[in-house]
Amino acid sequence: MRNHSNKPLEPETLAAQALGIEDPATGAVIPPISLSTTFARREDYAPAQGGTYIRDDGPSQKHAEAILCELEKGEEALSFGSGMAACTAGFHALEAGSHVAVSSVVYYGVLSWLEYFARERGIRFTLFEPGDLDGLERILASRKTELVWLESPANPTWAITDIEACCRLARAHASLVAVDSTAATPVLTRPIELGADLVCHSATKYLNGHSDVLGGILVVADAGQPLWERIRLHRKFAGSMMGSMDAWLLCRGLRTLFLRVPKQCENALAIARHLDRHPAVERVHYPGLENDPGHEIAGRQMSGGFGGMLSVLVRGGRDEAIGMVKRAQVFKRATSLGGVESLIEHRKTSESDLTNTPQNLIRLSIGVESVNDLIRDLDRMLEGA
Numbered sequence: 001m002r003n004h005s006n007k008p009l010e011p012e013t014l015a016a017q018a019l020g021i022e023d024p025a026t027g028a029v030i031p032p033i034s035l036s037t038t039f040a041r042r043e044d045y046a047p048a049q050g051g052t053y054i055r056d057d058g059p060s061q062k063h064a065e066a067i068l069c070e071l072e073k074g075e076e077a078l079s080f081g082s083g084m085a086a087c088t089a090g091f092h093a094l095e096a097g098s099h100v101a102v103s104s105v106v107y108y109g110v111l112s113w114l115e116y117f118a119r120e121r122g123i124r125f126t127l128f129e130p131g132d133l134d135g136l137e138r139i140l141a142s143r144k145t146e147l148v149w150l151e152s153p154a155n156p157t158w159a160i161t162d163i164e165a166c167c168r169l170a171r172a173h174a175s176l177v178a179v180d181s182t183a184a185t186p187v188l189t190r191p192i193e194l195g196a197d198l199v200c201h202s203a204t205k206y207l208n209g210h211s212d213v214l215g216g217i218l219v220v221a222d223a224g225q226p227l228w229e230r231i232r233l234h235r236k237f238a239g240s241m242m243g244s245m246d247a248w249l250l251c252r253g254l255r256t257l258f259l260r261v262p263k264q265c266e267n268a269l270a271i272a273r274h275l276d277r278h279p280a281v282e283r284v285h286y287p288g289l290e291n292d293p294g295h296e297i298a299g300r301q302m303s304g305g306f307g308g309m310l311s312v313l314v315r316g317g318r319d320e321a322i323g324m325v326k327r328a329q330v331f332k333r334a335t336s337l338g339g340v341e342s343l344i345e346h347r348k349t350s351e352s353d354l355t356n357t358p359q360n361l362i363r364l365s366i367g368v369e370s371v372n373d374l375i376r377d378l379d380r381m382l383e384g385a
């Protein structure tokens with residue numbers, strides 16, 4: 001992006017203008033969607049623009065990747081057809097015999113993939129409690145560990161891990177660290193600045209923000225990292241590239257990321273404080289609450305808010321929790337997160353027996369609506385009216 005001042009442009013500007021890339025053919029401020037799957041070669045048989053086939057790369061995908069690379073301050077980014085495709089690419093790229101240390105509270109799909117497929121691919125994994133650095137250190141000291149996988153805040157308790165401390169530990173044991181930063185977004189946390197090697201996002205969530213794209217992103221701190229080359233090959237030959245239409249929509253969604261996320265954080269904090277005092281609520285999980293065990297680290301690690309995700313433990317069990325969700329009117333009863341509309345779900349129903357998510361846990365994804373409407377809806381749900 002052209003910038004005559006000697007100060008680099010701020011992330012808000014880069015996101016709002018999608019790096020300021022214009023269409024060279026027409027001057028369009030919004031680049032057109034490029035749906036072509038193949039790209040012509042010149043008479044000398046060299047590719048006319050660099051790319052030859054959409055499974056390797058495409059203009060809309062490269063645009064989305066370039067934006068995320070800037071926002072996460074990495075060296076290179078790759079887009080995938082889903083968050084799960086991005087999350088698992090690193091595991092696919094590991095060699096048989098590799099060992100991974102995984103936080104026990106992470107997106108249930110990642111735990112499920114490891115449970116179903118890791119062993120037979122010769123990948124061993126050991127779980128550590130989220131944020132338990134002593135436990136992680138014991139694992140790293142006991143066996144060679146290629147990769148540490150964590151999420152912060154972590155689904156669905158929004159447990160916080162000290163990313164910087166974790167990366168320091170991992171580096172001492174020559175392990176790479178990958179952070180699923182879906183819930184934090186680059187607005188609030190930039191794991192690469194804290195020492196992480198890989199950052200992963202479900203772009204389906206906050207990055208796109210409008211619940212109409214399925215996609216994933218990986219950003220790497222060092223593009224010369226051998227695992228990165230294998231991840232690139234994996235994407236090409238497993239065919240897990242992001243679709244062109246999705247990539248274009250993602251670039252559009254990213255333009256308002258820095259407006260959406262702070263508003264979602266503000267709404268979520270007000271709701272968490274309200275629910276924390278509610279007699280029908282046993283406990284609120286939200287790192288923005290002073291009594292949350294992750295509050296202090298989150299305060300250092302997250303800038304500008306504590307995220308738009310929170311969970312509540314409803315007094316009672318599964319029946320009381322589902323009974324609450326049934327009465328939702330403004331909140332939509334749906335899984336997923338990060339959209340501008342607020343969602344409510346009984347999390348255990350979406351997960352599997354692999355997780356120890358309690359039956360009375362309700363997960364809330366807070367949108368950009370009027371917080372008064374959201375609080376009124378929650379009060380009605382909790383009062384059973």
Ligand SMILES: *Cc1c(COP(=O)(O)O)cnc(C)c1O
Nearest residue numbers: 082083084107180182202204215
């Ligand atoms: C949703 C989600 C994923 C998976 O992303 P998909 O786009 O649904 O495949 C991975 N990690 C986290 C934290 C998520 O919330």
